[in-house]
Amino acid sequence: MERWDIYNIDRQKTGRTMIRGEKMAKDDYHLVAHVCLFNGKGEMLIQQRSAAKSTWANRWDLTVGGSALSGETSRDAAARELKEELGVEYDFSRCRPNLTMQFDHGDRGFDDIYLIDFTPEHFQLQQEEVQAVRWASREEILAAIRDGSFAPYHEDLIRLLFALRGRWSSVTEIYEEESA
Numbered sequence: 231m232e233r234w235d236i237y238n239i240d241r242q243k244t245g246r247t248m249i250r251g252e253k254m255a256k257d258d259y260h261l262v263a264h265v266c267l268f269n270g271k272g273e274m275l276i277q278q279r280s281a282a283k284s285t286w287a288n289r290w291d292l293t294v295g296g297s298a299l300s301g302e303t304s305r306d307a308a309a310r311e312l313k314e315e316l317g318v319e320y321d322f323s324r325c326r327p328n329l330t331m332q333f334d335h336g337d338r339g340f341d342d343i344y345l346i347d348f349t350p351e352h353f354q355l356q357q358e359e360v361q362a363v364r365w366a367s368r369e370e371i372l373a374a375i376r377d378g379s380f381a382p383y384h385e386d387l388i389r390l391l392f393a394l395r396g397r398w399s400s401v402t403e404i405y406e407e408e409s410a
Contacts, residue, residue, distance in 0.1 A: 264295035317354025
């Protein structure tokens with residue numbers, strides 16, 4: 231049984247919690263973390279969801295993702311999901327999300343997305359969640375979205391994830407202050 235912290239629209243904890251699967255109140259939100267691992271070739275590690283999953287069973291998806299449990303920060307949730315689903319340890323203590331998006335599809339919340347250049351040496355897949363992993367290019371992921379074998383993300387989101395990899399700004403030029 232997963233318990234989630236409830237946030238308000240300003241992403242402040244309300245002091246309330248809920249159990250996963252309960253209906254959320256109108257102005258309640260929860261926190262989700264996604265991690266996208268990239269290798270030296272610029273490919274993203276993708277996972278094939280288990281056949282037993284209630285949503286998007288057997289489809290390919292981003293590296294890992296899931297809801298933050300009560301008391302967890304986004305970094306805590308990212309590290310836990312990576313360890314649980316793929317058996318990969320990574321130190322998120324000095325990380326911050328590259329992108330935060332809101333969602334409103336059944337549940338409502340904030341989705342922190344971490345884009346990490348890291349190639350694990352091995353994987354230990356959590357069979358209840360993940361049946362396979364592989365490295366994929368942006369074009370391969372976009373083609374899989376189109377043919378229905380990938381989770382139905384907006385194609386522009388995938389393009390953005392690849393474009394923002396290794397960057398901490400949405401501008402393409404860096405301006406330096408002129409000294410007086």
